Amino acid sequence: MKTLLIPAYYVFFKDTVSEFRTRYAFNALLLFVVTTISITLFAFGGDTVSSHVLAGIFWIIVFFSAMSGLSRTFVSEEERGTSVTLQLLTNATSVYLGKLVFNIVLIFFLTCIIAVLYQILVKDFVVQSYGIFWLTLFLGSIGLASASTILAAIIAKANTKGTLYPVVSFPILLPLLLTLINATRLAMEGAFFKEAVTDMQVLISYPIVLITVSLLFFEIVWKE
Amino acid sequence: MNAIEFSAQEISKHFNRHQIFENINFTLSFFSTSTTSNSLAIIGNNGAGKSTLIKILAGILSPTKGNVAFSINAENIPIKFFHQHIGFVAPYLQLYDEFSGLENLLLFGKIRQLEKSFPLRAEKLLEQFNLSNAKNSLVRIYSSGMKQRLKYCAALLHQPEILLLDEPTITLDEEGREIVYEVMNEQRKKGLLVVATNEKEDIVGIEKIIELGKG
Numbered sequence: 050m051k052t053l054l055i056p057a058y059y060v061f062f063k064d065t066v067s068e069f070r071t072r073y074a075f076n077a078l079l080l081f082v083v084t085t086i087s088i089t090l091f092a093f094g095g096d097t098v099s100s101h102v103l104a105g106i107f108w109i110i111v112f113f114s115a116m117s118g119l120s121r122t123f124v125s126e127e128e129r130g131t132s133v134t135l136q137l138l139t140n141a142t143s144v145y146l147g148k149l150v151f152n153i154v155l156i157f158f159l160t161c162i163i164a165v166l167y168q169i170l171v172k173d174f175v176v177q178s179y180g181i182f183w184l185t186l187f188l189g190s191i192g193l194a195s196a197s198t199i200l201a202a203i204i205a206k207a208n209t210k211g212t213l214y215p216v217v218s219f220p221i222l223l224p225l226l227l228t229l230i231n232a233t234r235l236a237m238e239g240a241f242f243k244e245a246v247t248d249m250q251v252l253i254s255y256p257i258v259l260i261t262v263s264l265l266f267f268e269i270v271w272k273e
Numbered sequence: 274m275n276a277i278e279f280s281a282q283e284i285s286k287h288f289n290r291h292q293i294f295e296n297i298n299f300t301l302s303f304f305s306t307s308t309t310s311n312s313l314a315i316i317g318n319n320g321a322g323k324s325t326l327i328k329i330l331a332g333i334l335s336p337t338k339g340n341v342a343f344s345i346n347a348e349n350i351p352i353k354f355f356h357q358h359i360g361f362v363a364p365y366l367q368l369y370d371e372f373s374g375l376e377n378l379l380l381f382g383k384i385r386q387l388e389k390s391f392p393l394r395a396e397k398l399l400e401q402f403n404l405s406n407a408k409n410s411l412v413r414i415y416s417s418g419m420k421q422r423l424k425y426c427a428a429l430l431h432q433p434e435i436l437l438l439d440e441p442t443i444t445l446d447e448e449g450r451e452i453v454y455e456v457m458n459e460q461r462k463k464g465l466l467v468v469a470t471n472e473k474e475d476i477v478g479i480e481k482i483i484e485l486g487k488g
Contacts, residue, residue, distance in 0.1 A: 052386065059384045063369070070371040130367035134427075136333045137356045137366070138384045268353070272333065 053146065056139040060147025064122060068155075073125065078118035078159050085110045086166055093171070103174050104233035107167055108226050111193070114163065115156050116215040119197040122148045123205035132205070132271075141268035149198045149260070156197075157190035177239030185232040185245075188252035192225045195259040202270045225255050275346050277303040277311075277434050279330075279465050284339035286325050293322035294485050297339070301465045301481070303434075312461050313483065314476040315469040321486030323469035324363065327439045330467060331361050345434060357385070360428035362421075363439035368412050374399065374423050375408040378430055385431050398426040402452055417444040425456060435465045441475055450474070 068074055089106055126132040135144055164186060167174050176182045197218060204213045232248040280300040286293040303311040315323045328334040330341055332355035343350045343358070350358060368377050378395035399408045402422040412420065421444045428436065441457070442450045458478070460466045468475055476482065 055386055056384045059380065063380055063384075067369065067371050129370070130365055131369060133333060133361075133363070133366045134368065137331065137359065137361050138381055139356065140353060143384075272335065 053140070053143050056143035057146035057150070060135070060139070060144055061150045064147065064151040065154075068151075074118040074121040074155060077121070078114050078155070079162070081114040081117045082110065082159065082163055082166070085113065086163070086170060090170055098171075098173050100173075100234050100237040101230070103171065104230045104237060107163070107174070107233060108189075108229050110167075111156075111160055111163055111189070112222065112226060113215070114159060115193050115197060116218060118159070119152050119156060119194065120201040120204060120214045122152060122198070123201040127205040136271065141271045142264060144271065145198070145202075145263060145267040148202075149194060149263075152194035152198050152201075153191055156194050157187065160186050160190050174237070176236050178236045178242075178245075181232060181240065181242060181245045182236035184249065185229060185236060185252065188249065188256075189225070189229045189232075191256045192229075192252060192259070193222065195256040195263065196221050196225065199259065199263040199267065199270070202267060206270070224251070228252055228255075275305050276344075277465055278342070278344045279435055280342045281330065282339050282342065284326070284329060284336045284341070286322065286329065286334075287337045293325050297326060297483065297485075299481060299483060301467070303463075303465055310480050311464070312466040312479040313468070313481045314479040315467065315483050315485060316471060316476070317485030318471075323485060324365070324439050326483075326485065327363070327437050327467065327469045331355065331359055331437050343435075357431070358434045360431070360433035360436045361439075362424045362428045362437070362441060364443055365439075366424060368420065368423055368427065370413040371411065373409050373411055374404055374415070374419075374426070377412060377423065378426055381427050382430055387431055391430065394432075395426065395430060398429055402426055403448065418446055418449055421445055422449055422452070425453065429456065433464065435467065436460045437467045439469045440472075441468055441470060442472060 089110070123132075126135060164182075168176065200214065200218050200221065204217060207213050228248050228251045232245050232252065235245045235248070278300065279302070281297050284297040285295040299313060301311055301313055315326055317323050325334065329336050332341070332352045341352065343352075343355060345358070369380070372380065375395065378398070379392060382391040382395060396405075396408075399405050402425055404419060404422055404426065407415065407419060412423065415423065436457075438457070441453055445453060457466055457468070461478070466479070468479060470476060
């Protein structure tokens with residue numbers, strides 16, 4: 050286990066330091082967040098919008114922001130020619146785990162920024178059950194990262210990386226996004242935790258399935 | 274380190290329907306008591322498949338047919354652990370531009386979980402390749418020759434049993450070439466060496482030669 054986790058930690062460390070120095074993914078994500086929230090605000094005007102629509106738009110912003118940044122973890126390795134270096138340094142599982150944790154941290158940080166901005170700027174977006182809301186954000190981040198990490202590894206090998214990523218991700222992330230929208234709506238409507246249990250079960254089982262499948266297939270994706 | 278065996282058995286590689294090479298066979302072995310047949314040169318025209326073959330030997334590309342076998346003291350090493358025993362230098366292998374030369378080596382040592390004294394070895398390698406003065410500069414500002422030297426430091430950091438070199442002296446000046454030839458000679462005394470090149474000077478003293486794209 051140590052032989053997997055220590056290299057995974059240093060892969061995560063490398064990506065984090067690299068991101069702090071280049072700010073490639075973070076800047077792309079932040080720019081997307083600011084742009085989409087601004088457009089949303091202009092579109093709403095002074096109208097009152099239902100909680101279902103607001104929750105949907107919130108996760109649309111998170112989804113497309115994530116798509117514009119999360120693929121960088123593998124695409125930049127491929128574009129810069131460092132993926133061969135990484136293959137020669139450690140085993141595939143450690144690379145996957147390091148990249149997965151990096152993506153979880155990045156997407157959770159991003160989701161928190163979006164949540165705070167959204168609550169400040171969109172007057173109808175009022176959360177009443179903060180427990181459900183933050184748990185949804187946390188589990189949603191893990192779910193989004195677990196799907197986007199393996200998909201990023203796959204599309205990094207393709208020629209049309211930019212357009213392929215959201216297209217391939219959408220059908221895989223759809224069940225997750227629908228659940229996240231529903232759980233966020235419940236949080237806005239002040240639901241009790243027991244009403245959100247089914248959604249939470251889906252949000253917990255989704256990354257478990259995705260991460261298990263990814264661990265089984267990552268080596269094939271990574272090496273070829 | 275006593276006995277190392279490295280062999281390719283009927284390796285073929287196709288990309289879609291395009292055949293790159295077929296039925297490549299060789300065996301390299303190193304015993305602490307004798308050093309015969311422990312180096313191989315892969316030569317051939319551009320596009321003959323030298324880099325493809327060396328990537329297959331490194332375990333980063335799968336052959337269409339055949340397999341690569343590697344053992345240390347008669348214990349087989351699975352292909353997914355080849356990276357622990359292989360040092361690899363190639364023009365298409367890149368280091369992390371946003372880290373300094375020393376940071377790259379320290380990071381590689383930590384990912385490889387090397388023993389605690391590896392930073393000292395990293396410093397020594399940087400000195401051997403005349404990079405000590407630039408060790409704290411970002412790799413981004415290194416010249417192509419300096420990057421090539423740093424790749425050697427990275428490849429030798431974990432004291433690999435097999436050294437795989439693709440175009441070993443590309444972009445290097447005269448001094449750099451001399452250091453590389455010294456490293457190649459040293460490697461032949463303690464392990465196995467595989468070189469893919471078209472430069473005649475690079476294969477002086479190498480026991481076996483495979484020419485790709487011939488017949």
